[in-house]
Amino acid sequence: MSIIFMLLGILSIGLKFTGVESVGVCYGVNGNNLPSRQEVVDLYKSNGINQMRIYYPDEQALQALRGSNIELILDVAKDTLSSLTNANEATNWVTKYVTPYAQDVKIKYITVGNEIHPSDNEAQSILPALNNIQNAISSANLQDQIKVSIAIDMTLIGKSYPPSDGVFSDQAKSYIQPIIDFLVSNGAPLLANVYPYFAYIGDKQSIPLDYALFKQQGNNDVGYQNLFDAQLDSVYAALEKVGGSNVKIIVSESGWPSAGEDSATTDNAKTYLSNLINHVKSGNGTPKRPGTIETYLFAMFDENQKNGAATEQHFGLFNPDKSSKYQISFN
Template sequence: MRIYYPDEQALQALRGSNIELILDVAKETLSSLTNANEATNWVNKYVTPYTQDVKIKYITVGNEIHPSDNEAQSILPALQNIQNAISSANLQDQIKVSIAIDMSLIGKSYPPNDGVFSDQAKSYIQPIIDFLVSSGAPLLANVYPYFAYIGDKQSISLDYALFKQQGNNDVGYQNLFDAQLDSVYAALEKVGGSNVKIIVSESGWPSAGEDSATTDNAKTYYTNLINHVKSGNGTPKRPGAIETYLFAMFDENQKTGAATEQHFGVFNPDKSPKYQINFN
């Protein structure tokens, strides 16, 4: 499970559940964590009281922060301060500290082996990757074939985006998810992050709001994604199961932005299931 800020009711509810958790720092809090004392206070309030019976696995210090964002300059010091606070609490083996990126930081993504961080992103991401290498933490990446497909329907087929394509394309890929993921792995290799593992911290398909956003397509995407990441086949670059988080549990009927943004949930806002998917 992933929560995007330290919701104490959610943390209480997770006690004893055995559910592994990605815990995000709220975007509004990032700049304050450049102060080491504030970072220690944050860990002492939201992490250490729960670690006995909540399985906090990752702390995400920034979700989809771009190099031009005001928060960008806060990310590295906040990462370092949270890491130091985690280590002081002797939790460094239990909890890894990282960030979550989106695909916009990748300057070139195709063919996947040519994946590279954009010139603008490189100076921002390089010291962060160095931090992840030194701490042994993974990089979290939000991977959405839907957005890539919508942005380039001339060259991307719906079957390729929905894991329905038969056979590999000319660069050895059968689905867009693997191609996107491997382009990030290729980009990591070019900045000294060959040993950094990627956790897919979001992936999903909207069921309404725009072209190709249908309940059937959403169900197909989630069903095939679950089967693929659990299969152990992995990507052409990295065989093995892919730790992946579905976005999202519930439709967000008050979310602003594109119409699709309200329709990524597996459940409706009234908690009824939108369609049946199976994790077994």
């Protein structure tokens, strides 16, 4: 009997470790000083980073990924979304960018829209494009390998605190409801870009820095020890209110800038990233959803041609010469 228990114990340890993948890293290319696609894939492999996100079907990157065993989130480019409302165009897109690579590139998710807001022109294209890409994936017999989804940001959440009161905003509800119905019917996750940094910068009076950096000791008045979990659970609560209780969330971006604004320092970025990696791999999950949290760090490199706030150019984990900006273990 004791041998059986010992075997079960060994098995459970094995299952625990195989379930804890390394975190992924997003690979943006808005820089004029970045390494070649093959060098980048080699850098992922040498650092034990087994998951990548790219923001358009970059065929050089797809070629470099062949045989690498790196799982991939493949985004549809924003300027392509409206064309995919045509079923033939969606089929052509899958035929060109997915089917030729599907055997030796581990495409896991296709993201049909990243941070598209209800007021954006592209918003009306999302649902038909989702359906058309899904149909094309199914026609290619890849529906068991690849899930089709979207990536949202936290602006779609109308109320996020306390997390149990999380709800999609009135403006977002009519936009997001049919999308959630699509995810439910196809067993697909929702991708969410979760940035405690931006929440902290926007409300320093009521959000302690330690709470945003996973350094707070003990829970706050609503049972949370860190802002990341609170944000994530507010999205889960919002999902529950629109019939998405069984929809899993993949954190498709999270990071902390090292320069460009107050609190954007190398020390804070290293602290956040190290603590985030440990947290999402721990298996503790959030108060609402225990378990490992599939998470993609943003981003592989500083991108010196990125538009927006000064911080946007300083989210990189690596320097353009491929040296590490921070000493971080991905495993």
